[in-house]
Amino acid sequence: xxxxxxxxxxxxxxxxxxxxRKDLLNFIYQIGMGHLGGELSIVEMVVALYYEYMxxxxxxxxxxxxxxxxxxxxxxxxxxxxxxxxxxxxxxEYMVEHFETLNTARFGMHSNRKYVPAIxxxxxxxxxxxxxxxxxxxxxxxxxAPWRTIVMVGDGEMDEGTNWEAIMAAGHYKLGNLxxxxxxxxxxxxxxxxxxxxLDPLDKKIEAFGWEVIQIEDGNDMLQVCEALEELPxxxxxxxxxxxxxxxxxxxxxxxxxxxxxxxxxxGGIAKEQLEEALADVEKNRKVR
Amino acid sequence: xxxxxxxxxxxxxxxxxxxxxxxxxxxAEEGREFLFTYSDNVAPSSSAGKIIEKxxxxxxxxxxxxxxxxxxxxxxxxAGHIVFAQVFGPFLPLRAADQIHTDIAYNDVNVxxxxxxxxVTAGGGPTHNDIADLALYRAIxxxxxxxxxxxxxxxxVIRASMEYDGPMIIRIDRAGSPDIYAEDYEFxxxxxxxxxxxxxxxxxxxxxxxxxxxxxxxxxxxxGISAGVLDMHTIKPLDTxxxxxxxxxxxxIVTVEDHSINGGLGGAVAExxxxxxxxxKFKRVAMPDTFSVLGDPDEIYKFYGMDRTGIAxxxxxxxx
Numbered sequence: 001x002x003x004x005x006x007x008x009x010x011x012x013x014x015x016x017x018x019x020x021r022k023d024l025l026n027f028i029y030q031i032g033m034g035h036l037g038g039e040l041s042i043v044e045m046v047v048a049l050y051y052e053y054m055x056x057x058x059x060x061x062x063x064x065x066x067x068x069x070x071x072x073x074x075x076x077x078x079x080x081x082x083x084x085x086x087x088x089x090x091x092x093e094y095m096v097e098h099f100e101t102l103n104t105a106r107f108g109m110h111s112n113r114k115y116v117p118a119i120x121x122x123x124x125x126x127x128x129x130x131x132x133x134x135x136x137x138x139x140x141x142x143x144x145a146p147w148r149t150i151v152m153v154g155d156g157e158m159d160e161g162t163n164w165e166a167i168m169a170a171g172h173y174k175l176g177n178l179x180x181x182x183x184x185x186x187x188x189x190x191x192x193x194x195x196x197x198x199l200d201p202l203d204k205k206i207e208a209f210g211w212e213v214i215q216i217e218d219g220n221d222m223l224q225v226c227e228a229l230e231e232l233p234x235x236x237x238x239x240x241x242x243x244x245x246x247x248x249x250x251x252x253x254x255x256x257x258x259x260x261x262x263x264x265x266x267x268g269g270i271a272k273e274q275l276e277e278a279l280a281d282v283e284k285n286r287k288v289r
Numbered sequence: 290x291x292x293x294x295x296x297x298x299x300x301x302x303x304x305x306x307x308x309x310x311x312x313x314x315x316x317a318e319e320g321r322e323f324l325f326t327y328s329d330n331v332a333p334s335s336s337a338g339k340i341i342e343k344x345x346x347x348x349x350x351x352x353x354x355x356x357x358x359x360x361x362x363x364x365x366x367x368a369g370h371i372v373f374a375q376v377f378g379p380f381l382p383l384r385a386a387d388q389i390h391t392d393i394a395y396n397d398v399n400v401x402x403x404x405x406x407x408x409v410t411a412g413g414g415p416t417h418n419d420i421a422d423l424a425l426y427r428a429i430x431x432x433x434x435x436x437x438x439x440x441x442x443x444x445x446v447i448r449a450s451m452e453y454d455g456p457m458i459i460r461i462d463r464a465g466s467p468d469i470y471a472e473d474y475e476f477x478x479x480x481x482x483x484x485x486x487x488x489x490x491x492x493x494x495x496x497x498x499x500x501x502x503x504x505x506x507x508x509x510x511x512x513g514i515s516a517g518v519l520d521m522h523t524i525k526p527l528d529t530x531x532x533x534x535x536x537x538x539x540x541x542i543v544t545v546e547d548h549s550i551n552g553g554l555g556g557a558v559a560e561x562x563x564x565x566x567x568x569x570k571f572k573r574v575a576m577p578d579t580f581s582v583l584g585d586p587d588e589i590y591k592f593y594g595m596d597r598t599g600i601a602x603x604x605x606x607x608x609x
Binding site for chain 2: 068113114120121122123124125127128130131132133134135136137138139140142143145149161162165166168169173
């Protein structure tokens with residue numbers, strides 16, 4: 001664990017986010033499809049988790065006592081693949097060569113645990129991550145395993161009723177080894193979440209289900225993300241405790257001006273000129289400390 | 290088939306719904322490791338209720354929320370456990386279809402989904418009928434689907450599932466189906482059992498319908514008609530060799546199941562026969578393509594010709 005005032009490390013992680021954003025844009029450009037809006041909004045949280053806070057060994061992604069990260073919004077899997085290639089699990093070239101190439105495919109638009117060992121749950125259909133995470137946390141409790149289950153859901157995804165079944169169960173079982181993170185980028189496929197299906201007040205709803213809520217005002221600010229993750233209590237599989245729900249307020253399409261907050265960038269590919277503009281934008285929009 | 294069955298003896302009461310809990314308890318007492326998830330319909334006095342009482346740390350109640358229960362069961366399996374999940378059958382396949390498809394089958398986890406109260410055996414009308422499940426399960430890759438015919442077979446399925454790799458559905462009727470088997474026998478998932486050899490016709494059946502098929506064969510025998518009975522306890526993977534063997538031996542195939550006439554065992558057998566070039570007669574006995582009339586399961590079976598009299602009549606009419 002690092003200290004939140006370790007400015008040097010924050011800057012290193014921010015540099016990592018910039019690299020991941022650039023790699024991701026290049027990857028999506030080459031494969032011609034992706035969900036860049038949501039893939040860009042989760043970068044800081046995913047980088048903070050994998051490079052700093054999770055008990056994780058990229059050389060052994062099936063390590064028994066690793067912390068488990070479930071990306072429930074499985075359509076944003078390309079951010080994870082990009083992180084995994086940066087960690088050395090495979091190369092960008094390999095990803096591009098094996099993306100949805102029928103019987104030689106190792107990567108797809110929606111994450112598959114059989115193809116990518118570092119993926120914990122094959123996902124794509126929404127509203128599956130939280131129930132599975134509740135089961136993982138209960139499973140860890142049953143075997144008194146020390147690892148933590150961390151599940152990330154989208155705010156649009158929270159429309160699915162299964163999330164609320166799982167949130168109720170996690171509160172009931174007082175799963176102190178479970179952390180849920182909502183990537184609250186405020187935009188879903190066809191418009192603003194507030195207009196499609198209002199989710200607020202999310203904090204009050206979650207608290208009413210017996211969870212502890214941690215708010216991140218700017219989930220694309222690495223310092224704030226790290227401060228929130230440092231608040232997490234020690235993982236205890238057995239002792240009943242309120243599960244933790246992190247509301248991470250982010251920007252859909254973060255870092256690319258023409259994508260930010262625009263629902264039209266939920267899914268699709270990018271053209272060469274757009275790639276160049278996007279790469280320049282993420283460089284320009286990098287936070288200066 | 291050397292084993293003694295109800296074809297040779299009078300019926301003995303059976304209770305497959307109790308048997309799964311009894312066998313799980315036995316496994317637990319033997320020190321076998323598994324987790325058990327359940328819904329708000331397991332009576333504390335039942336055999337499953339007793340496991341919950343004795344092993345509270347490995348049993349989890351999910352209330353009335355089947356999708357969450359099925360999804361969480363997948364999560365437990367991903368955390369390294371074998372998981373038995375009891376769900377009230379009528380609310381398993383349709384309510385939790387996406388979870389069965391994605392969390393259980395696609396993620397390929399060692400969860401055994403025990404759907405109780407299959408077919409029309411729950412009573413209570415079409416909201417409490419489970420007649421579309423086999424059609425759904427047959428279309429989902431990776432699933433193994435087993436339908437025990439009596440309590441003893443249910444115990445064998447539960448035990449065999451501990452050594453089986455991959456997701457499994459265990460479809461159990463409400464309880465009270467009579468025993469089919471009167472003594473021990475070898476059971477293998479995916480391998481049908483020829484209970485009665487027949488020269489004139491063959492009945493292929495599964496689960497709670499099997500007893501009525503045995504009784505129909507007995508009635509026909511007294512009339513001089515030799516009707517065989519094949520226990521197709523595993524719907525997927527289907528024992529196609531056994532189907533073709535009885536088809537070419539006897540001809541005149543009748544399938545019987547407590548499921549919609551569409552997409553279940555009858556459909557599966559028809560596909561096998563058709564593709565193999567079978568030219569004999571074939572008839573499906575099942576719930577017709579309509580929401581069921583209201584009544585006790587036995588009365589419903591009789592109403593739709595799914596009881597021994599109806600089954601025997603189908604065979605007589607084939608032979609006329």
